[in-house]
Amino acid sequence: MLEKKDDMNGGRARRIRERHRRRTMWERYALVTVVGVLAVAAVILALKLVTSGNSEGKKNDNSQLLTSVENTGAVETEASGNGNVSDDQGTGTVISSSEPQTDSAVASAIEEAKRLAASYDYDEAVSRLESIRSKDESGEVEKLLAEIADVKKTLVDADITAIPHIFFHSLIVDTSLAFHNDKARGEDYNRVMTTVDEFNKMMQQMYDKDYVLVSLHQMAQYTETADGTGKMTAGKISLPPGKKPFVLSLDDMSYYAYMMPDGFATKLIIDSDGRLTNEMEKNDGTKVYGSYDVVPLLDDFVELHPDFSYRGAKGAIALTGYDGVFGYRTDQDYYLKEHLLSNQQEWLDKHPDFDYEKDIAEAKKVASALREDGWELATHSWGHRDMKENSMEKFIIDMEKWIDRVETIIGETDIVIYPFGTDVGSVSKYTMDNEKYAWLHKHGFHYFCNVDSNQPWVQLGDNYLRQGRIDADGYMMYYHPGKLSQFFDVSYVFDDSRPLPVPEY
Ligand SMILES: [Zn+2]
Incomplete structure (x- = not known):
């Protein structure tokens, strides 16, 4: 069984090699063109991401990008044998460490407020939301505050x-x-x-x-x-x-x-x-x-x-x-x-x-x-x-x-x-x-x-x-x-x- 399998694999490899040799010049030319187009597209995309940093619609994409930059930095630091991640590793790291923290602080406060409101603790939820009101650019905090205000008007005191x-x-x-x-x-x-x-x-x-x-x-x-x-x-x-x-x-x-x-x-x-x-x-x-x-x-x-x-x-x-x-x-x-x-x-x-x-x-x-x-x-x-x-x-x-x-x-x-x-x-x-x-x-x-x-x-x-x-x-x-x-x-x-x-x- 084993020998037969090796034979089959060997045969397949040979066929692939032959096909490769038969590749014509125009195919190679097409490949080079595709790679070139992709490279240009990547450069345009990267530029777009950098320039659209502050637009609301791209906010999530942007923060993900920054997070991954930070992660890469940490991995590189580890790989180079330097265990300490310092602040002076380059401006990229400095920017990425401040933005996601604000974002995640807002996001976690929103999650907490949602949970408090779900368990009928509306006042706590409101005070949590108000503490991050000025930092939130998405409008979600305002939306939640309005929703809570509406629910509070309907509440009934239990007998x-x-x-x-x-x-x-x-x-x-x-x-x-x-x-x-x-x-x-x-x-x-x-x-x-x-x-x-x-x-x-x-x-x-x-x-x-x-x-x-x-x-x-x-x-x-x-x-x-x-x-x-x-x-x-x-x-x-x-x-x-x-x-x-x-x-x-x-x-x-x-x-x-x-x-x-x-x-x-x-x-x-x-x-x-x-x-x-x-x-x-x-x-x-x-x-x-x-x-x-x-x-x-x-x-x-x-x-x-x-x-x-x-x-x-x-x-x-x-x-x-x-x-x-x-x-x-x-x-x-x-x-x-x-x-x-x-x-x-x-x-x-x-x-x-x-x-x-x-x-x-x-x-x-x-x-x-x-x-x-x-x-x-x-x-x-x-x-x-x-x-x-x-x-x-x-x-x-x-x-x-x-x-x-x-x-x-x-x-x-x-x-x-x-x-x-x-x-x-x-x-x-x-x-x-x-x-x-x-x-x-x-x-x-x-x-x-x-x-x-x-x-x-x-x-x-x-x-x-x-x-x-x-x-x-x-x-x-x-x-x-x-x-x-x-x-x-x-x-x-x-x-x-x-x-x-x-x-x-
Ligand atoms: Zn008992």
Whole structure:
């Protein structure tokens, strides 16, 4: 085969050489003419580019040209062995280094302003545009300012008592493991969890229906008063007509040890680009990384659709403490090896390289990254205790543990997301006669979320905000699809890998 191929190639080369020899004089003459014409055209083109430097129509071409001149200069410098690019390398470099910088500063300010305006932060967008107004020659800044002024005239202030709230637990990544690995746990996940596929469809449909994420702190703001009772004031959320604000929250984003074998993400981490993402440790010990749970999935979605979030709002994350936070085993029980549940001991056995201090340091970083990214953090009690049923004494012991062992890691919060959704009060307004409310108020908690399937349910008290939440989970979708239909079409999002019927409580 090889010989034959060489023969064929040799034959082809010979034919080409013969054809070349047969080239007539007039062909050579034509070639010289074409080359000459091309050279003249190139000179004319180059002259045109130089003379049209300041004309608006050629601006982009010109800046590209200047950028490539600068790049060539840098390459030449490297090739000649001189590592330092100095300013006195010739006028070409000096010109090219100033123009594109102005252009790119204007372009990046415009991009930023567009993104701010898309997330309804019009005033910030305007101030960004005004800072570069005099430098922009394209007219785009003026055009955007006019557009923003028009949109601002149409804005409608949201009625904060009409804002719904939906919540999720950790999302199921591997449905076959979650639903079939263990019978009792599988039934529980089928009731209270949502799959990745369902979540993605829900967010897309909510976006299509003009829903916009807002935060609890955007809904209302708490201010201290001299007598210590404090005051809660309704927030101003201004949206274009037709846009519908909603709040989202996540319960128990702890990646509990008991869930390890069941096909969920196992940790929230910060990747090498500084972005929040998930680690998923599989049952064979291998680890994969990516968007496997609500935080990175929603981050990805908002990145793609900035108009899904009001000024960067994401959701509130409810955290217990007994098993650590975000998948880090930060509770002292892990360090002291005290009071460990069997699944926690198994987790320790599986992770002989566990470093308590390192987990605490990582969890702190993740908490700040979450806040930076628009997420709010909330207490969910230390031991996932029913705050209504618990005695006052046990309620205090549990909450003091949370403040001592969790708040020290995740930072201060003023949000309570009730475990089991059970509120310390009735539907009537909280008063200081309610000793659990009084205790929570005294310890800096002013935002309270229970579970209520009547959406919306919002109570603006004198010194607190209370909101009911609806669970977008298997139980609710299967038994009460109508209660979710304002948000999405349950028959479309429902994951057909769920064993049916979804078990009742
Ligand atoms: Zn919970």
